[in-house]
Amino acid sequence: MTTPMTPVTIIGAGLGGLTLARVLHVHGIAATVYESDPSPSARTQGGQIDIHEEDGQRALADAGLTDEFHAIIHEGADASRVLDKDGKLLLDVPGDDSTARPEVLRGDLRQILLDSLPAGTVRWGRKVSGVRSLGGGRHEVTFTDGTTVTSDLLVGADGAWSKVRPLLSDAKPAYTGTTFVETYLHDVDERHPATAAAVGKGAMYALAPGKGIVAHREAGNILHTYVELNRSAEWINDIDFTDPAAAGTRIAAEFEGWAPELTALITDGETAPVARMIHALPDGHRWDRVPGVTLIGDAAHLMPPSGDGANLAMFDGAELGSAIAAHPEDTEAALTAYEQDMFPRSARFYEDARDIIDICLGDNAPTSFIDFFTGGPGPEGEREAQSRS
Incomplete structure (x- = not known):
């Protein structure tokens, strides 16, 4: 059986992988995305997420999808309330429909990315069983149906339990x-x-x-x-x-x-x-440069939920796509430039993610959460107030 060669192979059709494929397409670079789900509608895609101006929205702008994004915003969904266990209202923050962190359904966001790609970009029902290096920056991906593909550039966008990550790191979630x-x-x-x-x-x-x-x-x-x-x-x-x-x-x-x-x-x-x-993954997860392969999103920097995961994955995809476009004849220069920026960028969010869990469920909850939301005592509150201003 002939093994097809794909110049850019993306494993995972989540928000990060699709953003990468779309930004590459905008720059005239073909990519193939392999996804284990049998179809786009095979499972629900999670709930509502806020898309941040400084990363998620920038990624969508790079993808040329700002208008499509504005069309799926759930107006008023940025309103927030804090109750005590008796149902008493402790804090009520009305939505202001600002564009700083509008809310959208993850499934709707994924769909506009899918709709923006040429037919056949995403290959559904292709679950990865293993990946191996062929040397010279080339890699072979084997699927559970026994088929394989060989790639000049392999990107793991396959989430927490990435099959691509072991090529780069021994770290496990x-x-x-x-x-x-x-x-x-x-x-x-x-x-x-x-x-x-x-x-x-x-x-x-x-x-x-x-x-x-x-x-x-x-x-x-x-x-x-x-x-x-x-x-x-x-x-x-x-x-x-x-x-x-x-x-x-x-x-x-x-x-x-x-x-x-x-x-x-x-x-x-x-x-x-x-x-x-x-x-x-361990705080500040990183790896040494390995020719022909890299990671984006949770595959690269899985951390507790803090409202940043989808935004970081999309920004990773956009930044990697732009780096590849900027170095069309030098894959290693593109991957080096992407990783040099991605590692410190994602490292800053690990501490925030741990802090969010403690703010929500620590010994001082719910007071700590109210302070966080309103800019009350502590640096976390000041940071959140600034982000919402």
């Missing part, structure tokens, strides 16, 4: 001690009016030391919830998530005595609860 349990409520204004009122028009945070309920109103009258818990891996693994009712009851028990309009986000969930165990 480690559990951080925090798990988010994901649930959904639908038709909330009609079917769950008390809970809908508690959440409001945007995001709602009900936080306490070691646990919290965070919900976001999404387009289509949906409440998307992440139940946040500082628990051991053994505690999480002891819950049978194949039994949705029992799993929901077990998670809700951690919030005994909380307001029913808050616990309804767990007990009344209309989809099976899904545990998202939060993993991270």
